[in-house]
Amino acid sequence: MRSRIILACAEGASNVDVATELGVHLSTVGKWRRRFLKLRLDGLIDEQRPGRPPSIALDRVEDVVVTTLEQTPRNATHWSRKSMAERSGLSKSTIGRIWRDFGLKPHRADTFKLSTDPQFIEKVVDVVGLYHNPPERAVVLCVDEKSQIQALDRSQPVLPMMPGMPERRTHDYHRNGITSLFAAFNIADGTVIGQLHRQHRATEFRKFLTTIDKTVPTDLDIHLICDNYGTHKTPAIRAWLARHPRFHMHFTPTGSSWINQVERWFGYLTEQKIRRGAHKSVRSLEADIRAWITDWNNNPRPFIWTKTAEEILESLARFCRRISGAGH
Template sequence: MDMDKRLLLSPEARVRLEGWVADRNTPQKLVWRARIVLMWADAASLASIVRTLGKTKKTAYRWRDRYLEQGVDGLGRDATRPGRKTPLSAEVIARVVEMTLRQKPPAATQWSARTLAKAVGLSHTSVQRIWSAHGLKPHLTKTFKLSNDKQFVEKVTDVVGLYLDPPDRALVFSVDEKSQIQALDRTQPGLPMKKGRAGTMTHDYKRHGTTTLFAALDVATGRVIGECMKRHRHQEWLKFLRLIDRSTPKGFDLHLIADNYATHKHPAVKAWLAKHPRFHMHFTPTSASWLNQVERFFGLITGDRIRCGVFKSVAELEGAIQDYLDHHNADPKPFVWTKSATDILEKVARGRQALEVTTLALLWHIILGGLGEAFVTVGTAPWWRSHEEVENGLADGGHCRLRRWPPNSFFSSRCFEAAGLEKCKSDHRH
């Protein structure tokens, strides 16, 4: 026991503390605080107090010292705690958002919560809260490509029209092939998932060959006509078209939505389609496979059955795919298309405009910033000058005029607008 802080209890204090311990109505926190003080007063060792009461050494010392400083009444008072932290100012929040959107960290492509927190002097949890409030997710990147198909509008209108308003006495199928599905076996058995641990599989694998899944998704019912084949030439495509022909009622026209893969437009395929007039092909725009609903089905079968599967042969892989098709078709559920062609075209137009502005801004940055020079007029003589020379000229009271380059005024004005700058006319002096 620390002799510098020897604890001596007066008779009155002992009676009061023992009364707390004996009274069943005393809050438990006061009971164990009183017992700590009583044990210190009875010359119990620190180890004995910790073992008997189940408290830490720090706690035992704290309440001994509290009694020595404030007496019995001090045991009933908790220490004051700091209040709520001052909320972040609007300027700090704006700075975090601005850095997230406009700047990049050194030697990295995007901020993490911790790197940005270090840069702005906040905690990483504060940065996370700001990101959450503003819907910012720097670690996520979605893929998308704008189609340059000259018939983009017509094709989108055609395909979406089939989804939302299919013709009478007709079946609409979304068709495609999922090629190069690998039959992969792992080099060692994986461990099953259990509480607190994910299932495992080795990073390396053995290849046993590939197969191609041809699939036709009935847009109305969700049923899938599917078959696996070794290759995906026009011969296999024709074989699959014959399968669709056999698997559907004869009295219905068949509208097939497909992508622009070369085998779909092979001369032999065109000749076969000409002999089977109930088949009507509808092609999605180039670089617009997202319009094809069967791609969503391919995503499901990949995630549900293929990606984490272990297959020792192509036959085993094809058997697993067929089992999945049978299970799916036992209770099919169609995908519900909700966007109209107008909504899609408006969104694509906004994306195209944003991409154009971003490209122009980048080009203008290269012209004015990346090259380190600006085409300006300082005083009366036009030269190509460095930014430093321009700034020095302005500091000396010289007049600076930005020469219009390139000559196309629309292009230059769009560059300025994209870069967030105000266009300087050739006759405007600063």
């Protein structure tokens, strides 16, 4: 902006005209014009500002950042504020401030898994294509099983939340059996078809397919997005699908459950009902799950898939380039 002011003034424009053209205050034009006439280019540089100069040299800050990113302490897997302070000679509060400024969190580590499916690209394009452009006169359902849901009852009564004190529960519990939930999430309206079974074999999956067939209007095709679990591909399932031609199977890439929207719905169920629930029997657990699904379907909420297949593949390519030895 300072350079534009000087160049405009050099063309003979008045201060008023320059201020109007560049959208700045008239006094701003006058200030930098006077500075330039007196000191030339040096006049456009900021003057020394009041205040205490930085107490830490930039090379020491750089050393902390580079060491955090490229090295580990001798007897630990990651740096702590204390260990970095001892290495660098800076205070722990200073290390914490540097890490915050550069967004470094050595104590945190997230997990990831790269799919090795040879048909990864084709499957991503297929599934994401259904999300963005579902077929006409068809319903798209994301299907999966949440297996071995445990009916857990705490060994002692839960202490309820009080002002200034969170809810508290014992770390140990009694196991009272397991159940499995088969679910089909409708990507268009967010409704869910659910069915509970004590086992999760191909037999139970075939029963669930029959339930879907009876639930979805007969004039609609059904596109199912599933993972590569063995029960989805047995001869009995393939034979059933052959007798029901309106069913079309679409498989997600191996190790890529994130692309199946029903997994996100399972997350809601786990967080809101299962994780902190207490159930003295499998029957009470199943009753709670059925009630939760009914409540969800009274006010269903579809998920909005925004990324295209091309954006997903490019994002994964960038991620792979950051990983040493990831191959192609």
